[in-house]
Amino acid sequence: MNNIKEIKNEILNEKYYEIDHSSGLKIFVYPKENYSSCYAIFGTKYGSTDNCFKAGKNGEYITVPEGIAHFLEHKLFESEERGAFERYSETGASANAYTSFDKTCYLFSCTGNFSASLEILLDFVTSPYFTPETVSKEQGIIGQEIKMTNDEPSWASLFTLLKAMYKTHPVSIDIAGTVQSISEITADLLYECYNAFYNLNNMALAVAGNVTVEEVLAVADKILKPSEEKQIERKFENEPKEVVSRYAEKHLDVSRPLFAIGYKEDVGNTRRTLKQTLESEIMLDIIAGKTSALYEKMMESGLVNTTFYSEYFEGLGYGAHIFSGESENPEEVRRRIDEEILRLQSEGIDRREFERIKKKHYGKFIMGFDDVDAVANFLINDYFNGDASFDGLAVLESITVEDINRRLNEAIDVNNSSMSVIKAE
Template sequence: MTNIKEIKNDLLKDSYYEIDHSSGFKIFVYPKENFSSSYAVFGTKYGSIDTCFKVEGNEKFTEVPEGIAHFLEHKLFESEELDAFARYAKTGASANAYTSFDKTCYLFSCTGNFEDSLEILLDFVSNPYFTEQTVQKEQGIIGQEIRMYEDEPGWESLFVLLRAMYHEHPVRIDIAGTVESISHITADLLYECYNTFYNPANMALAVAGNVTVEQVLKIADKMLKPKESKKIERKFCKEPATVVEKTAMKNLSVAMPIFAIGFKEDVKTPLRTLKESMESNILLDIIAGPTSSLYEEMLNDNLINTTFDTEYFEGYGYSAHIFNGESTDYEKVRERINQEITKLMETGVDEESFQRIKKKHYGSLIMDFDSIDSISNSLISAYFNGEGIFDQLKLLESITVEDVNRRLKEAFNIENSSMSVIKNKEGK
C-alpha cells in the first residue's frame, strides 16, 4: 500500500508530497511550476563517520576501513554490463554523487527523458556489482582524488581543526580516507556495508522540478522492490568535552596563513534540534557576521580580509561553531573572537542586532526554495534528521533573543576551542 500526504506552505505557496511507498522506501516529490528541469536524489543515511556499526540482533560491532562509504559511492556506478554513466549518456541527464560525514547521495538533473533517467538511478543504486579487479582500478582514481584534496588548504584546514578538537569521534577522519586505508578495501567489505546501509528504512528518494507524483510512482513501482529493513546501531563513542590540542599547524604552500577556529560543544545527545541549529546560525552572524562590529574592527585593524566567514558544523555526535579566514596574526584574531564571546555572555545579545539578523535569515530561507537541487537535497537531510523542509520557516518566527543568549551559554566554552593554521614551511 502506498500512502501519499500533501504538505503545504502558505507563505511560499508551494507544496510537496510525502509518500510512504509500498516497497518501504520514503519518497518526496516537490513539483515546481514552469520549471523545465528536474532534479532527483536517492540517498542513504550512511557517511564517513559510520566506521563502526552493527545490525540489530548481531552481537559484535563491525569496524571497516576509513573512506569506505565514499569508495562504495564510486563503485556503485559500475555494473556487470553498462555502467551508470554510460546509461545516462543515452538520456542526456547530468549525473553525480557525493559522500558527506553522514550520508551518501546519488543524483541527476535533466530536462528530457526524466522517467528513463530515474529508472537508471533506482536501478544502479539497488544493484551492486563489485569484483576485486574493479576495486583495484578505483584505488588509483580515488588515490588521486585524495591527493587533490591534500592540495586544497581550505579543506585541509577543516580537517586539521577537527583532529585538534575531537579525540575519538570519526568526524576527525577524512571523508575519502587515506591512500593507505583504502588499500584495505575489498569487494566483500563493500558488500557488507552495502547490505547494512542500503535498505528502505535507511534511505529516501527526493525529486523536485518539472515532475508529477504519477511520473515518479510509475518508475518507483517498477523499480523499488520490498526489501528487508534493518535497524542499524551506530557506536556513539565517548567523546570528552575537552579538545585534543589548542593549536594545530600544518604546512602547505599558501599565500597567507589560513586559520579555522572551532568551539566544540559538549553534546549530551547525538543530535541537536533544528531550533538549536537555527539559533546557532543566528548567533554566528551576531558574533562575527558582516554587520557585526567585530567584523569591521578586524577588517580595519588588518587582522582579517573579506574571505572571513563562519559556519555551524554539526551532525551525529558532534557540534562546533567555526570561524574561518586568512591572517598573518591569527593569534590576535582568536583573542578578539574570545573577547567578543566573553563580552556577549556578560551583556547578552542586543535586540536590534537580533531582529536584523532574523530578517536576513527569513530572506535566505525563502530564497533557497528557488533551487531544485537545494530543495531535493534538503528534503533528504531534513528527513534523515526527522524534520520537514518547511519547519525552519515556522520555527524562525518563534526564536527569541533569550533563546539565542541561552544557546550562546550552552554551546560556547572558550576552554574547549581549537585553532588550525595552514601556513608555508619555515623560510618560505
C-alpha cells in the same frame, strides 16, 4: 500500497508530497510549476563517520577501513554490463554523487526523459556489482582524489581543526580516507557495508521540478522491491567534552596563514535540533557576521580579509561554532573573538541587531526554494535529520532574543576551543 501525504506552506504558497512507498522507501515529490528541469536525489543515511556498526539482530560490531562509504559511492556506478554513466548518456541527464559525514547521495538533473533517468538511478543504486579487479582500478582514481584534496589548504585547515577538537569521534577522519586505508578495501567489505546501509528503509528519494507524483511512483513501483527493515546500530566511543589540543598546525605552500577556530560544544551522543541550529546561525552573525562591530574592526585593522567567515558545524555526536579565514596573526584573531563572545555573554545581545538578522534569515529561507537542486537537497537532508522542510520558517519565527542569549551561554565556552593554522614552512 503507497501512503501519500500532501504538505503545504501558505507563506511560500508551495506544496510537496511525502510518500511511504510499499518497498519501505520514503519518497518526496516537489512539483514546481513552469519549470523545465527536474532534479532527483536518492540517498542513504550512511556516511564517512559510520565506521563501526552492527546490522541485523544477531550481528556483531564490525570496524571497516576509513573512506569506505565514499569508495562504495564510486563503485556503485559500475555494473556487470553497462555502467550508470553509459546508461545516462542515452537520456542526456547530468549525473553525479557525493558522500558526506553522514550520508551518501546519488543524483541527476534533466529536462527530458525523466522517467528513463529515474529508472537508471533507482536501478543502479539497488544493483551492486563489485569485483577485485574493479576495486583495484578504483584505488588509483580515488588515490588521486585524496592527493588532490590534500593539496587544498581550506580542506586541510578544517581537518586539522577537527583532529585537534575530537579525540574519538570519526568526524575528524577525511571523508575519502587515506591512500593506505583505501588499499585495505575489498569487494567483500563493500558488499558488507552495502547490505547494511543500502536498505530502502534507511534511504530516501527526493524529486523536485517538472514532475508529478504519478510519474515518480510509476518508476518506483516498477524498480523497487520490498526491503526488509534492518536494525542498524552505530558505535561511537565516548567523546570527551574537552578538545584534544588548543592548537595544531600543518605546512602547505600557501601565500599567508589560514586559520580555523572551533568552539567545541558538548552534545553527547545526540544531534542539535533545527531550532538550536538556527539559533547558532543567528548567533554567529551577531558575533562576527558582516554587520558586526568585530568584523568591521578586524577588516579595517588588517587582521583578516574577505575570506573570513563563520559556520555552525554539527551532526550526530558533534557540534562546533567555527570561524575561518586568512591572517598573519591568527592568535590575535582568536583573542578578539574570545573577547567578543565573553562580552556578549555578559552584556547580552542587542535586540534591534537580533531583529535585523532574523529578518535576513527569513529572506534567505524564502530564497532557498527557487532552485530545484536546493529544494531536493533540503528535502533529503531534513528527512535524515528528522525535520520537515517547511518547518524552518515557523521555527525561525519562534526564536527570541532570550533564546539566543541562552544558547550563547550554553553552547560556547571560550576555554574549550581549538585553532588550526596552515602555513608555509
